[in-house]
Amino acid sequence: MTETDWNDDGQLLEVLRDALVTEQEVPRAFVEAGKAAFAWRTIDAELAALTYDSAWAGLEAAPVRSAESATLRSLTFASDGWTIEIELTPEGLLGQLDPPAAGEITARTDSGVLATGRVDELGFVVLKPLPKVPYRLVFVADDGPTILTGWVTP
Secondary structure (H helix, E strand, C coil): CCCCCCCCCHHHHHHHHHHHHHHHHCCHHHHHHHHHHHHHHHHHEEEEEEEEEEHHHHCCCCCCCCCCCCCEEEEEEEEEEEEEEEEEECCCCEEECCCCCCCCEEEECCCEEEEEEECCCEEEEEECCCCCCCCEEEEEEECCCCEEEECCCC
């Protein structure tokens, strides 16, 4: 192996080109292992299962007078000792944590964070705008557990 002359622009560009090509050639197994490790970041979270969705009653709903009825969807998630009630409106997400606790709530997909909001001491939160893709809510209490909901589809 020959010594690189760092004062030679041609050699320097060749070394940089080789470094970039090597960086782009990440083994697929390595990428998959990284994704799997990232998925375990919420393993200690309490899982909150969907217990109510107003969309379930959509077929049984009574007819409305106005052709421009408001779009409102209510969902309830429950885990051991915790309930998260949310309402999805055209403007955003309104939520209530029971029992009330302050903390942070994040709407996220597998690929990243969509929105983050502060939950006040009364357990109330507003997230705007409403995500347009399926997401999960992750609530991290200031002095309590982390709660992960099931998937919400807009």
